[in-house]
Every structure is written in C-alpha cells, then in structure tokens.
Amino acid sequence: MSKLDTTVKRILVTSAGGSPATNFVRSLRDAPEPFHLVGIDANKFTLQRAETDQKFLVPKAKDPAYIGVLQDIVKETGVEFIHCQMSYEMLTISALRDKLGVRTFLPSHESIDICENKFLSYERWSQAGVPVPATMMLHNAEDLKEAFRRVGPKLWLREIRGSAGRGSLPTDDFETSVRWIDLHKGWGNFTAAECLRPESITWQSIWHDGELVVAQGRKRLYWEFGNRAPSGVTGITGTGVTVSDPVLDDLAQRAVRAVADKPNGIFGVDLTFDQKGMPNLTEINIGRFFTTHYFFTAAGLNMPYIYVKLGYGEPLPPLEKRINPLPPGLAWVRGMDCKPVLITMSEIDACEQALWARIARQG
Secondary structure, eight states: OOOOTTTTTTEEETTSSSHHHHHHEEEHHHHHSSSSEEEEESSGGGGGGSSEEEEEEOOOEEEETHHHHHHHHHHHOOEEEEEOSSSHHHHHHHGGGGGGSSSSOOOOOOHHHHHHHHHHHHHHHHHHHHOOOEEEEEEHHHHHHHHHHHTTSSSSEEEOOSSSTTTTTTSOOHHHHHHHHHHHHHHEEEEEEEEEOOOOEEEEEEEEEEEEEEEEEEEEETTTGGSSTTTTOOOEEEEEEOOOOHHHHHHHHHHHHHHSSSEEEEEEEEEOTTTTEEEEEEEEESSSSOTTTHHHHHHOOHHHHHHHHHHOOOOOOOOSOOOOOOOOTTTEEETTTTTEEEEEHHHHHHHHHHHHHHHHHHH
16 A cells, blocks of 8 residues: 555545535635545445545445444545534444544534434424424324324424435325325324425534534525425525524524534534514534535635634634624525536526516517
C-alpha cells in the first residue's frame, strides 16, 4: 500500500452516492483547504456516483459484517473522521462511536434515538410546551377510530421511523386508513396526526457543547414529483428559499433543547404551519444536513466546513452573524439531472410579471 498523505484531513462519508452526501462532498470541495474524501455505499450502482477520492462497497448497516468492513476501510485509508448522511447508518455508528478509533461530531446517542422516533420526539416537545400537531400512536383499529374523533376529520398517517415521507398519507376515510396501515404492516409503528398545511420550514443548525454556533432557515416552496406520491411528500425539495423569522428561530431552539440537554452537532428542525397559520414542530433530522444543503454553501455559508472544523476542535472561519447569516429571498431551484440554480425570488417573480404584461397586451 502506498504511503498515506497525512498533510490533509481524511474524511469518510457514508451513503456517498446519494444526493445528501454529494452535497456534503461538494461543500468540502469549496472549502478553503483540501480534503481527502473516502466514500462508502451499500448499493453497488449508486456507489459509482460518489464524488469522493476513493469509494468502497460495504454491506448494509444492519448486516453483522458492516462494522468489520468499516473498520477495515478505516485502517486501509487512514481516515480520521466519519460523517453520516443517512439515519440508519448513523444509528449504527453512533452506538459504536467510541470503538471505531476515529472522530465523529454527533449528538448524544440518546438524542439521536429520540429524534429518530417521531412519537418519542412528539412527546418531548409536547411536555416542553413546544407547539406540535395533535398526535396519537396507532396500535389497532380502535386507536384509529379514536384518532378520527380527537384529531380528525382529516388525519396525517406516517411511520414513526424513516424519512422522505415514508408511509405518509393524508386521509379522511377510516377504511382507507385501515387498508393503508395493513399494507405497511404498521400497527404499533404508525401515528395519526392533525393534518397541517403544505408550507414548511427547515431550520438547519450546528451546536457545540450546548451552544448554538450557526443556524439558517429555509422555506420549501414545493416537493419535486409531489404529484406522484399519495401524500404529496417525496423528500425531494424542488425550490427552497432562505428565510429569517425570530419566532421560528426561538421555536427551533426550544425544540432542540427539549431533546438534548447539551446539544452537539447538527440539528435540522422541520416546522409546518397549521390551519391557523401557526408553526408546529414535526421532526428534527438529527446528526445530518438536509439533502440540498449545498444551497447554503453556494450562497456563502459553508456549514459542512464549519461542522468539520468543530469536529476537529479547530478555530472556525469568521461568522459575522450567528442566526440567519444569509439574506432572505435567495432561491435554490433544482430537479433531477439538472444543475441547480441560485437566484433571487425577485428575479423569479419578474418572469411572472413579464408574462402577465404579455397576456395583457394580447387583450
């Protein structure tokens, strides 16, 4: 084996062929220092998309061989730091973080367990007085009937674990709900919640030893391919826009502190508005950045670089503003196999105004 270059930081990225990891890799490529990036993926096809310097196929995280293979790759490549962008791998690595011999910058395992269970996190926020949609666990059809009585007339069904709208369905019909949960073998693993409006905010933040380091709000305007999913939720953001709202900032911080006594690492707080226009907490994507976080990097806020510097215990790049340092109204327009576009909402609106003027001239 050739001698390893120890002059640059060596970082392992899990699920490296996926979009979330690719945005992390691209952010570090834009950083003011070089990195040697090693990618692993359990899918032999998506692995080929990894933009890392090295890439390795691994078993799935639930496979008993996963940790042994991971340790072998760590030894071979000399990586010093591991970053996870998929929750199922993060849960495995988090539980064994002290045995891997490499750096991580993760929240406590207890906080990860809470945030990876949507009902446990709902209970924490409810107890802390943080606004949340009324929610019930569904163990049987009687629970479902009670949910329609207490939470209905329309329910949001979803699995307590998983991302990208896994198992979610908005419905006002009892029989449809029963069939949906039966189809997913979901009794005991599904919740029924109050149906909220489509508008949602993600407040992405990094914490260190209980202190907020940096946070930025982003509004999702729509889900890409939303018309192809029963719930309208695909987990694929179409266009996101930077926002700044002190009410949301305060609510998100309260939500983080309700699930972590001493927050550390990444907390992506999701808020959705109820029928009265009030923001409600729906989940925290913990320990990882939201999929399209290269948006912030392209706009001038490289959160993955800040995160890595903290993980290595090094001084941070200068931050002029801690909360919402990016100007509001920046839009990130993206889609499958299309290069994303960073543009202002005013420029987008100008296209619409030009169309209206053209139509008016026709009349």
